[in-house]
Amino acid sequence: MAWQPIGQFELLVLLATMQLGEGAYGVSIARAIEDAGGQPTALASVYRALQRLEAKGLVCTRLGEPTPERGGRAKRFAEITAAGRRQAVQTQRALQRLGLAHQT
Amino acid sequence: MRPPRLATWLLLTFGSGPDVEVIAGDLSEQYAERPRSWYWRQVAYAIVIGAVQHLRQHWALALRAIWIGSAVMGIASVVTANLAYWILPPVLPAPISPSSFPVLLLLLGVPAMAAGAAIARLHRPHAAPFAMAFAMIAVQFELLPRLVFLIRNSIQHERFLPYLRGYVAGMPPVIAIVVTGVLLGALCGRATFARVR
Numbered sequence: 001m002a003w004q005p006i007g008q009f010e011l012l013v014l015l016a017t018m019q020l021g022e023g024a025y026g027v028s029i030a031r032a033i034e035d036a037g038g039q040p041t042a043l044a045s046v047y048r049a050l051q052r053l054e055a056k057g058l059v060c061t062r063l064g065e066p067t068p069e070r071g072g073r074a075k076r077f078a079e080i081t082a083a084g085r086r087q088a089v090q091t092q093r094a095l096q097r098l099g100l101a102h103q104t
Numbered sequence: 105m106r107p108p109r110l111a112t113w114l115l116l117t118f119g120s121g122p123d124v125e126v127i128a129g130d131l132s133e134q135y136a137e138r139p140r141s142w143y144w145r146q147v148a149y150a151i152v153i154g155a156v157q158h159l160r161q162h163w164a165l166a167l168r169a170i171w172i173g174s175a176v177m178g179i180a181s182v183v184t185a186n187l188a189y190w191i192l193p194p195v196l197p198a199p200i201s202p203s204s205f206p207v208l209l210l211l212l213g214v215p216a217m218a219a220g221a222a223i224a225r226l227h228r229p230h231a232a233p234f235a236m237a238f239a240m241i242a243v244q245f246e247l248l249p250r251l252v253f254l255i256r257n258s259i260q261h262e263r264f265l266p267y268l269r270g271y272v273a274g275m276p277p278v279i280a281i282v283v284t285g286v287l288l289g290a291l292c293g294r295a296t297f298a299r300v301r
Contacts, residue, residue: 025130026126026130027130042149044127047121048157051121070129070133075130
């Protein structure tokens with residue numbers, strides 16, 4: 001799949017999903033982004049970004065089992081795809097190159 | 105600890121998109137560790153973000169809904185304005201002051217409810233985001249022309265300033281009546297449609 005530009009927040013969600021592995025879901029992704037950047041994150045923004053990333057084939061999501069502590073509601077787990085992994089690496093490289101170009 | 109029921113109800117009723125239930129679950133899970141204000145903030149974000157996303161995806165239908173809502177609200181306003189002179193004089197001393205709450209309820213609340221119900225009935229899967237968008241436009245339509253007029257006049261003549269202050273002070277009830285009316289109407293319209301089906 002060709003490299004496609006993604007937004008800054010989408011990249012953060014993609015990287016957090018990659019870091020968290022199989023257990024990534026809305027709360028854990030939002031917390032990972034908050035821990036990394038210190039900015040409070042809206043859960044709805046995380047799910048919106050996941051929808052966009054899924055449409056681009058960079059992550060896949062599935063619904064888990066409903067649990068009582070969630071009021072009988074299911075979690076939506078996210079997992080990065082091979083294309084998503086490539087995209088994250090390529091975007092990071094592009095950002096690094098641009099950063100170095102800016103410094104010189 | 106149980107999360108605020110009103111906030112959860114608002115999210116499940118006015119939230120749109122495929123992840124509303126999942127977000128409600130995430131919020132319930134996190135509620136014990138976070139302040140109450142965090143819960144309300146997340147609910148507000150979820151409703152607004154879901155509505156904006158929905159409106160961007162279905163903008164043509166949204167324009168139609170706003171057009172239909174405006175037409176219904178216009179017709180209902182004429183009908184209620186005429187009815188007000190039949191119904192209200194026995195209750196209120198004449199002349200009827202447009203700033204009194206029962207008059208505002210009848211002249212703004214009833215047309216707003218009719219518009220919300222029409223939008224919800226004709227756009228059932230999109231009822232909440234379309235009704236919210238219409239409420240925002242209806243509020244501006246009701247308030248902005250006179251507000252602009254008074255601001256322009258107040259800049260030119262100081263004697264208009266008290267009118268402007270009075271008008272601004274009266275804006276919150278108007279906003280509350282229009283927004284609540286449209287959303288209540290949308291809820292009624294959606295419920296009626298579901299029963300008919």
